[in-house]
Amino acid sequence: MNRILYILLTAVVALASCTSYDKVYKIGDYDYRYETAKAYYLEGKYTNAADLLESMVTMLKGGDKAEESLVLLARCYYESKDYETASQYFKLHYSNYPRGEYAEYARFYSGKSLFMGIPEPELDQTNTYSAINELQLFMEYYPHSVYNTEAQEMILKMHDVLVKKQYLSAKLYYDLGDLAYIGNNYQACVVTAQNALKDYPYTNLREELSILILRAKYQMAHKSIESKKMERYRDTIDEYYAFKTEFPSSDYIKEADKYYKEAIKFVKVTE
Numbered sequence: 001m002n003r004i005l006y007i008l009l010t011a012v013v014a015l016a017s018c019t020s021y022d023k024v025y026k027i028g029d030y031d032y033r034y035e036t037a038k039a040y041y042l043e044g045k046y047t048n049a050a051d052l053l054e055s056m057v058t059m060l061k062g063g064d065k066a067e068e069s070l071v072l073l074a075r076c077y078y079e080s081k082d083y084e085t086a087s088q089y090f091k092l093h094y095s096n097y098p099r100g101e102y103a104e105y106a107r108f109y110s111g112k113s114l115f116m117g118i119p120e121p122e123l124d125q126t127n128t129y130s131a132i133n134e135l136q137l138f139m140e141y142y143p144h145s146v147y148n149t150e151a152q153e154m155i156l157k158m159h160d161v162l163v164k165k166q167y168l169s170a171k172l173y174y175d176l177g178d179l180a181y182i183g184n185n186y187q188a189c190v191v192t193a194q195n196a197l198k199d200y201p202y203t204n205l206r207e208e209l210s211i212l213i214l215r216a217k218y219q220m221a222h223k224s225i226e227s228k229k230m231e232r233y234r235d236t237i238d239e240y241y242a243f244k245t246e247f248p249s250s251d252y253i254k255e256a257d258k259y260y261k262e263a264i265k266f267v268k269v270t271e
Helices: 002-009 021-026 030-042 046-054 066-079 083-096 103-116 126-141 148-176 185-199 206-222 226-246 253-270
Strands: none
Touching (some): 030 046, 030 066, 126 148, 148 185
């Protein structure tokens, strides 16, 4: 970021001395327009700066301001909170100038821009996966970058979003229970929660996912046809032991004990 600030602070045109925006936009002197765009950026007028830069990046391509203008344009959209467009321009920059002066910066901010725009866990997470991929690629390209710690922190935060998404899906299956639905809702709950634990073993939702699995397995056993009850109650007992071993002080222990007592009672009576 220091380099970007340096670029901006070298702007030779102050806004106070600029002609009106409309007149600047029509001026054929690209140096003047470019320095004016940087001045607009410093004033926080990112839309004006972006408009001027958009009108020049093609003309500046191949010149000494080509790399600088493209990364600055991306930064305008980033500051405007148009993170998707910002990421596209940062990506365009490092694609066009993979060994350029700002390539590392552009790769990092391409991923960070996507991270800044990730949706709530309840929504589609396509952009979250894209952001993770972009940041992972950045760390592969620059394993010793000063940005790596921040990149890793963002990836971990996005993992939390993704596991929350899976937890909410698993809970929805459980809440649907016996309602008319294609397939077994309780089984779908178990599979979804187990996949979340497999994909994100260190999640802070591990306990909630584990008790959800136990609940669903108990319900499958309790509401099962007679021919499957024994097998499913045994599975519930195994799940109980796994839960209690991992979470001996859990707030859910009383609930887990209830499932165990009912399951073991059925097994002993039937045997």
